[in-house]
Each structure stands twice: as C-alpha cells, then as structure tokens.
Amino acid sequence: MHIDTKHVIAQIQREDHDSWQLMQSLLNDLGGLAQEADRLGDMPEHLWGRVPVGLLNRMNLPVVHGGLPLTATAVRRCVVFEQVGRVCPGLPIGMPGPGLSMPPVFALGTPEQQSSYFARFHDESRPVWGAFAITEPEAGSDATALRMSARRDGDDYILNGNKCFITNGRRADAVVVFATLDASKGRFGIRAFIVDKHTPGFSVDRCEDMMGLRASQLTALSFQDCRVPASSMLGHNGKRGPLIDAFTGAQSAWDYMRPALSAVINGSCFGVLDAAREAVSGKDAGLSTLQAQVVQRDLKVFQARLESARLLALRAAWRYDQGQRASLDASMAKAFSSTLSMELGQYLSHHFALAEPGQRARFDKFYRDAKAFDILEGTGDMQRLMISRAFDPTAEQAA
Amino acid sequence: MNMSDNHTPVSFAVSADMQSFIDAAQVVARDVDMDKVSQRDSQASLDHALQAVSALQVDALLESLGADERDPVLLQLAHTLGAARPEAAWQSLLAALERPLWQALGEPFAKAQTGRVAWAVGATDTMSDGSPRWVVWSPASTLTSDVIWLLQAEGDRMVGPYTLADLQKAFDVTVEEPVMGLPSGQALWIRTKVATQWAPQTGLALSTAGMAEAARHQHQVLLAGLLTGMAQRVSQAAYAYAKTRQSGGKPIMQHQAVALRLADIAMNQQALWLYVQACFGGDKAGTTLSIGHVHELASRVTRDGVQVAGAHGFVEGLPFKRLFEQTRTVLTALRATAAVQPQ
Numbered sequence: 001m002h003i004d005t006k007h008v009i010a011q012i013q014r015e016d017h018d019s020w021q022l023m024q025s026l027l028n029d030l031g032g033l034a035q036e037a038d039r040l041g042d043m044p045e046h047l048w049g050r051v052p053v054g055l056l057n058r059m060n061l062p063v064v065h066g067g068l069p070l071t072a073t074a075v076r077r078c079v080v081f082e083q084v085g086r087v088c089p090g091l092p093i094g095m096p097g098p099g100l101s102m103p104p105v106f107a108l109g110t111p112e113q114q115s116s117y118f119a120r121f122h123d124e125s126r127p128v129w130g131a132f133a134i135t136e137p138e139a140g141s142d143a144t145a146l147r148m149s150a151r152r153d154g155d156d157y158i159l160n161g162n163k164c165f166i167t168n169g170r171r172a173d174a175v176v177v178f179a180t181l182d183a184s185k186g187r188f189g190i191r192a193f194i195v196d197k198h199t200p201g202f203s204v205d206r207c208e209d210m211m212g213l214r215a216s217q218l219t220a221l222s223f224q225d226c227r228v229p230a231s232s233m234l235g236h237n238g239k240r241g242p243l244i245d246a247f248t249g250a251q252s253a254w255d256y257m258r259p260a261l262s263a264v265i266n267g268s269c270f271g272v273l274d275a276a277r278e279a280v281s282g283k284d285a286g287l288s289t290l291q292a293q294v295v296q297r298d299l300k301v302f303q304a305r306l307e308s309a310r311l312l313a314l315r316a317a318w319r320y321d322q323g324q325r326a327s328l329d330a331s332m333a334k335a336f337s338s339t340l341s342m343e344l345g346q347y348l349s350h351h352f353a354l355a356e357p358g359q360r361a362r363f364d365k366f367y368r369d370a371k372a373f374d375i376l377e378g379t380g381d382m383q384r385l386m387i388s389r390a391f392d393p394t395a396e397q398a399a
Numbered sequence: 400m401n402m403s404d405n406h407t408p409v410s411f412a413v414s415a416d417m418q419s420f421i422d423a424a425q426v427v428a429r430d431v432d433m434d435k436v437s438q439r440d441s442q443a444s445l446d447h448a449l450q451a452v453s454a455l456q457v458d459a460l461l462e463s464l465g466a467d468e469r470d471p472v473l474l475q476l477a478h479t480l481g482a483a484r485p486e487a488a489w490q491s492l493l494a495a496l497e498r499p500l501w502q503a504l505g506e507p508f509a510k511a512q513t514g515r516v517a518w519a520v521g522a523t524d525t526m527s528d529g530s531p532r533w534v535v536w537s538p539a540s541t542l543t544s545d546v547i548w549l550l551q552a553e554g555d556r557m558v559g560p561y562t563l564a565d566l567q568k569a570f571d572v573t574v575e576e577p578v579m580g581l582p583s584g585q586a587l588w589i590r591t592k593v594a595t596q597w598a599p600q601t602g603l604a605l606s607t608a609g610m611a612e613a614a615r616h617q618h619q620v621l622l623a624g625l626l627t628g629m630a631q632r633v634s635q636a637a638y639a640y641a642k643t644r645q646s647g648g649k650p651i652m653q654h655q656a657v658a659l660r661l662a663d664i665a666m667n668q669q670a671l672w673l674y675v676q677a678c679f680g681g682d683k684a685g686t687t688l689s690i691g692h693v694h695e696l697a698s699r700v701t702r703d704g705v706q707v708a709g710a711h712g713f714v715e716g717l718p719f720k721r722l723f724e725q726t727r728t729v730l731t732a733l734r735a736t737a738a739v740q741p742q
Contacts, residue, residue, distance in 0.1 A: 001410070001411050001413075001673070001676045001677070001680050002407075002408075002409065002410045002680075003408075003409055003677060003680075004408040004409065005408065005409070006408075007408035008408045008409060011408065075408075075409045297691075300689060300691070301689055301691040301692050301695065303689070304674065304686075304689030304691070304692030305670075305692055305695075307674055307677060307686050307692075308670035308671070308673060308674040308692070308696070309670070311670070311673035311674060311677055312666075312669065312670060312673060314409055314411075315411045315673065317409075318409055318410065318411050319411075332665070332666050332669060332670075335662070335666060336666050336670055381659065383662075384658065384659045384662035384663065384666075385655070385658055385659070385662070386662075387661075387662035387665055387666060388652065388658035388659065388661040388662040388665070389658070391634075391638070391661075391662070391665040392638075393631065393634040393635040393637075393638050393665065393668075394635055
C-alpha cells in the first residue's frame with residue numbers, strides 16, 4: 001500500500017495548473033456561497049460571473065472528450081472533491097457538468113453519441129448540466145424494477161412514466177433516462193435514452209424541498225408520450241444493434257461517482273471537525289473544561305475514523321482506475337463515510353447544543369446535510385446488502 | 400527491497416517482495432491454524448505452534464531489512480499468523496522483537512535469548528495517585544519463572560532483573576492467570592506500594608540506548624497486526640456460518656438483518672486493516688495510530704461476529720467466543736503500549 005496524495009496534487013498542478021488555480025479560488029469563495037445556496041435551495045446566479053463556467057462544465061468529462069486533467073482519474077477526483085467537500089458538500093453536487101450522466105454515455109454510447117452528447121458541455125458562455133434519471137416513485141433501491149416504458153414506433157421510441165429524486169433535473173439540458181422495453185425481462189429489458197429538455201412530452205414537475213444539500217436540487221420528472229428518435233438510445237444506431245444491458249451502464253455511473261461522493265462526504269466531515277476543534281476551547285462553545293477535554297479526545301477518534309473512510313474511498317478509486325471491479329469497494333466507501341458522518345453530526349449536535357447560535361450554525365447545517373449522505377446514490381442499507389453479497393473474506397483482496 | 404508499489408502516488412497493490420513474506424507466513428499459518436488442528440488446547444499443539452513461528456526467524460529477518468521496511472513486514476506477519484494462532488504469534492514474535500535488546504546488553508543478559516525473559520513493556524500509566532504501574536504479558540508461557548525488567552515510563556532506562564518473588568517484596572503484584580481468551584496466558588500487574596514516583600532500591604539501571612522504545616513500538620505493530628488478523632478470521636467465520644446455518648428454509652445470510660450485520664463486519668474489518676497499514680505501512684501516509692479507533696473497529700467486528708452465530712457464538716466450539724475474548728486481551732495490551740506515547 002502506498003498513499004501519497006501530495007504527489008497527486010503535485011501531478012495535477014503540473015498538468016493542469018489553470019484548473020487547479022480555479023478550484024483554489026473557488027474554494028475561497030465557497031464558504032460564503034454555501035450559506036446563500038442553502039438558504040436559496042439553488043446555486044447562486046452571481047457565481048457564474050465569478051468563475052470560468054467552461055471549466056466547470058468540463059470537470060466531469062472524459063479527457064478524450066475535452067475533460068480536464070484535474071479530474072482525469074478517480075483518485076484525482078477523490079483528492080479534489082475532498083477539498084471541495086471541506087467547504088460545502090452541497091455545492092459540488094449541484095455544479096454544472098454531465099454529473100452522473102457521463103458514465104453511462106461513455107460506457108454504452110456509440111462514438112457519435114458520445115461526441116454529440118459531450119460536445120454540449122464545451123460551451124464556455126453558460127453553465128450546462130446533465131442529469132441521470134433512473135429512480136422512480138415505485139422503484140428506488142430496486143432500480144431493475146423500474147416501470148417507465150419505452151415503446152418502439154417506427155424510427156422512434158415513445159417514453160411514458162415518471163422519475164423522481166433526480167439531481168439537477170430542472171437545470172439539465174439533457175437527461176439520460178432509463179426505461180424498459182419489456183418489464184417482464186427485468187434488468188435485461190432496460191435501455192438508456194438521451195432526452196433533450198425541450199422534447200415534447202418531457203416536463204419537470206417540481207423541485208423537492210430538501211432537508212440538506214439544498215443547493216443540489218432533487219426534481220420530479222414526467223414523460224407523457226415523449227417521442228425520441230431511436231438513435232438516442234445509448235449504444236443503438238436506431239436500426240439494429242447488440243442487446244445492450246443498460247443497467248451495466250447505470251452500475252458504471254455508481255462505481256464512477258461513489259468514491260468521489262465518499263470523498264465529498266469525508267471532506268465535509270474533515271471541515272466540520274476542524275471547526276469543532278477550533279470551537280471546543282472557546283467560551284462560545286458552552287462546554288465546561290472537563291467536557292471540552294472529553295470532546296477533544298473524542299474528536300481525535302473521529303479524525304482516525306475519517307482516515308479509514310478516506311482510505312476506503314481511495315482504494316475504490318484506485319481499483320476503478322486500474323480497471324478492476326470497483327462496485328464492492330465503492331459501496332464500502334460510501335456506506336462507511338455516510339454512517340460516520342451521521343454519527344459525527346449527532347455527536348456535534350449533542351455536545352455543542354449550548355453553543356452560541358452563530359457558532360452552532362455550521363454544525364446545524366452539517367447535521368441536516370449528513371442525513372442525506374446515507375440516502376442519496378443508494379441508501380446505506382442497500383449498500384450493505386450489496387456488500388454482504390459481494391464480499392469474499394477468503395479472497396486475496398480481503399486479506 | 401521494495402515493499403510497496405511506488406510507481407504511482409496511490410497504490411493498494413502488494414509488492415512481490417512483500418508477497419514472498421506473506422506466502423512464507425501462510426505456510427506456517429496453515430500448519431498451526433487454531434481452527435484446523437486437532438487437540439487444539441493441548442500443550443503439545445501450542446508448543447508445536449510456537450516452534451513453527453520461531454522457525455521463521457523473524458528477528459534475523461527484521462535485522463536484514465531497512466528501517467522503513469521492518470514495520471510493514473512485521474505487520475503482515477502478525478496479521479497472517481494472528482489470524483491462525485494469535486497466542487503463538489504473539490509469544491514468538493515478541494520474543495523475536497526483544498532478542499536484539501538482550502544481545503545488545505551483553506553478558507549475562509544475552510543468554511536470555513535462549514530462554515524466556517519477560518520485561519515490562521511500559522507502565523500502563525502514571526496513575527492519579529502518582530504511583531507508576533507496569534504490566535507484562537506472556538501469552539503462552541509462565542512468567543512466574545521468568546526474569547522481569549521494568550522499563551521506566553519516561554526516559555530510556557530499564558531496571559532489574561527481578562524474579563517474581565523480588566517484585567512481590569517491593570511492589571504490589573497481581574498475577575492474572577489465565578488471561579481472557581488465552582488459557583496458557585499470564586499477565587503481571589505491578590504497582591508501587593507508596594504513592595510516589597518510584598526510585599529503584601535494588602538491581603541494575605541500564606540505559607537501553609533507544610532500543611527499549613523501538614521494541615515498544617514494534618510490540619505495538621505486532622499487536623495491531625494480531626488484531627487485524629483476528630478480525631479477518633472473524634469475518635471468514637461469520638460468512639461461513641451464515642452461508643450454512645439455515646433459518647426459515649434458507650441460509651441466514653439471506654435474511655436481511657443478518658446480511659446487514661455481515662456487511663458491517665466486512666466494512667469495519669477492511670477499514671481497520673487499511674487504517675493499520677497506513678499507520679505502519681512504511682509509506683508516506685504518515686498516520687499516527689489512534690488506539691481508540693482501533694479499539695472501536697476491532698470490538699465491533701468481534702461483537703458482530705458473536706451475534707451472527709447467536710448462542711453458538713457465545714459458547715465454546717465455533718471460533719467466535721475465542722476471538723471475542725482474545726481481541727479484548729490484545730486490545731488491553733495495545734492500550735498498555737500507549738503509556739509512553741499517549742494517543
């Protein structure tokens with residue numbers, strides 16, 4: 001095992017100095033923006049005048065399609081997003097770019113589909129979002145049971161159904177939507193389609209009023225006789241093509257994103273731990289000397305737990321970069337980090353209950369945000385079910 | 400010698416050099432495995448295990464390695480052997496760690512390398528009444544006939560040698576026998592009778608030239624490796640049990656409550672293993688060991704392991720009871736190593 005994240009940062013600075021500088025300046029601003037974004041439940045509009053949005057749009061693109069060296073590998077994404085998470089976990093999830101829609105397009109799309117889809121994120125004049133829509137009101141964790149239908153009609157498909165809890169769904173220029181050709185075939189009936197936001201029959205019903213991570217909007221989408229060309233089906237040229245297991249594309253999205261999301265969670269925990277350490281000995285903390293000593297000791301243990309969480313995330317990212325199966329490691333990283341964050345949130349909530357409101361605000365926001373971590377992109381329970389099935393304690397990787 | 404893949408800044412690959420040490424330890428581990436040998440509680444079985452681990456000649460191996468390579472190799476050996484036979488791994492590897500110390504002290508102490516010399520690893524703490532304490536462990540032999548040295552909690556001095564009878568005259572001595580989870584184990588808890596800083600009235604006071612501190616550190620690495628090995632064994636046993644034990648017409652691992660518990664075992668075991676490697680892996684991670692965190696993870700793994708097997712985990716037979724108790728003892732010993740360098 002060899003971990004040298006400073007070397008990773010040095011590599012990034014060498015290869016992509018401009019993006020690194022942009023990120024650092026953005027981090028300086030994010031603290032103030034985080035409070036505003038939380039209050040608005042949206043990304044502050046004036047943000048786009050302060051940063052080169054072209055770089056943000058391309059942050060999650062594959063390098064061969066104009067992506068940045070800054071986030072070219074999963075390990076780099078872990079390092080970068082941990083830093084962003086330290087300041088605010090909600091903003092990076094709501095940032096422009098293809099987000100979760102990138103991996104299925106990259107994994108399943110034809111060269112033409114990839115070029116066409118990713119080119120829209122080369123726009124340097126405005127923020128451009130993509131979205132990934134698989135969850136339905138009746139099919140959340142069991143995504144293979146989705147009911148949204150895709151019916152062939154000549155050279156088109158007709159989409160009907162509803163999607164919910166879709167991150168950035170209202171802002172997205174296009175959404176990668178999962179639908180079934182035949183529900184009786186389970187995961188093998190599922191296909192993925194690129195649907196443009198202006199397609200007739202596609203509508204954004206509402207944005208949810210969330211408890212935390214409010215800058216990343218969750219939206220409900222509906223598709224009523226939404227006609228899309230067959231060429232928008234990922235991996236399909238509209239006339240013929242291999243049977244494509246689109247669910248594998250969805251899994252690639254989770255494998256891609258979960259290590260980075262874990263890094264965001266870890267970063268937010270590191271950030272709030274720093275704040276707690278600073279607060280604990282101050283007069284505004286509302287703690288006696290003895291209580292402060294106990295809290296300081298406990299914070300050291302939380303810091304060590306975070307080191308474990310960071311290592312799990314880095315290992316998942318390393319496996320992804322190596323082309324190894326990363327689903328198990330990604331689930332472990334996500335479940336461990338999210339459990340830790342909620343326990344840290346509860347701990348700080350209890351021990352800083354009598355702190356001055358101004359000081360408590362950071363902990364209060366973290367308390368709300370942390371609950372989301374155990375739900376989004378697969379609940380902790382579903383991650384654990386996956387882990388229990390996939391983990392082999394006798395395998396070499398378990399040693 | 401290359402212990403890790405340094406070609407990329409982040410790598411979880413095991414180097415070929417390290418794999419060769421793991422392979423050697425696995426041969427011994429299979430031979431002495433606590434859950435596979437017959438008559439596992441017999442003295443003959445234990446003696447065989449002690450000999451088998453000693454045959455690895457870990458002291459010579461560590462001496463041949465560079466300073467940065469010793470910790471990761473020792474950790475891997477303790478992990479692999481600890482999964483199979485914790486008390487034999489602890490006893491034999493500890494003796495190997497101490498041996499250079501006795502050799503450096505010269506005659507007559509050098510002769511100790513052929514016998515069993517126990518010494519106080521370090522005071523567990525300077526207690527609130529100001530009286531220093533020591534604890535010395537012997538996982539698989541008798542301390543009552545050994546020679547004891549007391550290592551001062553601060554500084555770099557050992558005082559001794561004492562027999563148990565000597566110690567009992569000068570100190571309050573509690574003999575813990577057997578130690579939880581180790582039928583042949585012993586521990587001596589030693590504290591001054593007068594609540595003041597202790598100054599030796601008898602015996603020799605020897606400077607260890609930093610070697611005692613090095614041995615204490617290596618003992619910490621050894622104990623951490625034992626814990627990760629035992630945690631791995633818990634996860635293996637829990638999965639094996641949950642796949643075969645039936646309830647409601649299907650294996651219990653297909654019941655959601657058990658599946659979630661298995662996942663926690665797997666996750667905490669892996670988190671523990673990665674964390675300890677980062678602390679003692681000899682790379683640039685540079686993490687300082689938090690004994691509180693190690694305690695939390697190791698305890699959760701063994702607790703959940705027992706729970707998976709229910710009452711069968713609580714009684715002798717399956718490995719869960721043994722591992723639950725042994726983990727508690729090794730955690731106590733690990734806590735004792737933190738006295739000189741508090742967490």
